[in-house]
Amino acid sequence: MPAERAAAGLDYPTLASSNPRLVYVLATPFGATGPYRDWQATDLILQALGGLMYLAGMPTSPPSQLGGNQAEYQTGVLAACGALLGLAARDANGRGQLVEVDGLTAVAIDAENALPYWDFEQWVRPRLGVENYLLTRQLFPCKDGWVIFSIGNRWRTFRGWLERSGLLTDELAGPEWESADHRKRHAKEIERACEALCASLTCEEIYRLGQEARVGVAPVRRIDELFTDPQLAARGFWQSVPHPELEQDVTYPGPPFRLSATPWRIAHRPPLPGEHTGQGWLPREKPPASPPKKSARLPLDGIRVIDLSWIAAAPLATRLLALFGAEVIRIETATHPDSSRRLPTARPSGNDSLNASGMWNNLNPGKASIALDLTKPESVRLLERLIQTADVLVDNFGVDPFPKWGLSRARLRELRPDLIIARASVMGRSGPRQHFIGLGYTIGAAAGHNSITGFPNDPPVGACIAHPDYSCNPYHLALGILAALHYRRRTGVGQTIDLSQHESTVCWVGVEAMEYAVNGAVPGPCANRSPDAAPHGAYPTQGEDAWIAIACRTDLEFAALANAMGQPRLADDTRFRTLADRKRHEDDLDQIVAEWTVAQPARDLAERLQSLGVPAGPVQSHRDLVECDAQLRWLGHFLRVEHPEVGIRLADGPPIRLTETPGRIRRPAPLLGEDTERLLRDLAGADDDEIVRGFIEGWFQ
DSSP states (O other), X not given: OHHHHHHTTOXXXXXXXXXXXOEEEEEESSOSSSTTTTOOXXXXXXXXXXTSGGGBSOTTSOOOOOSSOHHHHHHHHHHHXXXXXXXXXXXXXXXXXXXXXXXHHHHHTOOTTHHHIIIIIOOOOOOOTTBOTTSOBOEEEETTEEEEEEOTTOHHHHHHHHHHTTOOOGGXXXXXXXXXXXXXXXXXXXXXXXXXXHTTOOHHHHHHHHHHTTOEEEEOOOHHHHTTOHHHHHTTOSEXXXXXXXXXXXXXXXXXXXXXXXOOOOOSOOOOTTTTTTOOOOOOOOOOOOOOOOOOSSTTTTOEEEEOOOSSHHHHHHHHHHHTTOEEEEEEOTTSOOHHHHOSSSSOXXXXXXXXXXXXXXXXXXXXXXXXXXXXXXXXXHHXXXXXXXXXXXXXXXXXXXXXXXXXXXXXXXXXXXXXXXXXXXXXXXXXXXXXXOOHHHHHHHTTTGGGSSOTTSOOOOBSSOHHHHTHHHHXXXXXXXXXXXXXXXXXXXXXXXXXXXXXXXXXXXXXXHHHHHHOOOOOOOTTOBTXXXXXXXXXXXXXXXXXXXXXXXXXXXXXXXXXXXXXXXXXXXXXXXXXXXXXXXXXHHHHHHHHHTTSOHHHHHHHHHHTTOOEEEOOOHHHHHHTOHHHHHHTOEEEEEXXXXXXEEEEOOSSEESSSOOOOOSOOOOTTTTHHHHHHHTTOOOHHHHHHHHHHTSXX
């Protein structure tokens, strides 16, 4: 709390007065100011208030907390990015600053296309259970578990798989199935084909055959199955760390990304309480005294990023870089445009333009666009000239196209010796499964997320969004890039980042993985419960599909809840006297709480409980986040950005707040190819003849 920090002399103004170069990172549930600044929070409460719970689980069950501490992980990785942004600014101007990250904002940006759905169509995206946002089923049982399909635009490869399996029926063979709209209207026929594929096969057989067919499919893995994954084993992902106090080594999740020059490692186990108290510390050499320079406009001012990435995960990483000053240049082509440009939903009615997608426009503000058809050698040569001017090169291709372009790592280093090459493939650029493909839905399932989310009697649907594409994968990638830039500023050395989206996502079931590694227990669906709190869950309130999340960690919090319920004797009931008692009788307790909440408005009830010190919050949709959430309004999170084709639209603002060099959206998402001629002239040195020839011969399309 702000008052406690100030009283202890640990607030930013006090510490900065003695060390003006200090970068102070403050990570809080809701921010240090605003109407929620003193509210109590747990991961459950943040997932509820931030809109994530509303999008998770089956529509016939309560909204589901995603298994694992997803809100805390998201806040933590953004705080790490914020620290490196603060250091980048300090390297430019000699001054430290306060860096703020809050859990509410961190969760609010993890919502796939829920924001543009509300902004463009006034449609509240619901939790869809076994379906995806196109309202087609994607989860199917097989012989020994469940698998998830994400066919998307891979209809032809899926049809080929059916044909080779002898399952292609006449009703699926016609040319009309090339149309995504037709497939949506006739989804039941596709579902029957998926059921037939799964009926006689195991999860791993489906996984292998689907990948051979180049169809997005993956098993819903249990946590224990991650430890026998051949790709994780081949890449040495799991780390064995000695724990002398346990008289054993403990297996930890490994690196979320790999840096070629500064490899990640676990130096030692976490410290025991007070283990290092009283130990002497070697004083760090004091930096030379020098007057602060004029402030850089933004921390990444002067950094140029060539962005070859696709859809969501990597574009969100470069979005963060653009917010804080990097010049991000998307390399695109109209012959095979980014899928997020082509989505038929979340766009103005009747507008089929590749520039009108709400999802595209929220993923890419602040960037430029060059149209280059890289199937043409002349376009590749122009790309090489752009790379010579760049600091960072980003891609997230499934199948690596760099070899056919002649862009080996050696060639890239020849073009720019200190280049940072950031690669974010599904499985990483080594190992027996390096060519596997996937999207956020399949990556989350294969990494164990679905198996620890939801309720035991429901299918393991997990989040009804591509959660890894909006959380761990983009911000681990951004963190790796910022770390590599930090190292390059000190050494002049560039390096390669190999991010496996699968490994990055497994890192976010770390606690559950260690539960299995240490105790041999296989975590199942969390059912909105926690070993550390009771009651702990989502309870019905007044209105349709309206819920409140409540979490009581202590006896005092439960006593405050009992008083609010008008049932103070509950705190003395032998079933509920202690946390252990409440856990043993949790079903009874949940029923009592639900009977009390059901007739009350969620937001009013949450405010009342928070005033009594009880962690609580309404389970918010994106309509609620935009129109009702007082804290996000206070923080100014949602921004209005004017776009030349779709007008003024909502966009997520920076999830990290720097007091001296704040991030901002400097331009709307680019029209496809709108910067082609300008940037090829300015950066690649293209002259009039080359530009004219490029347009005539189709290099720029």
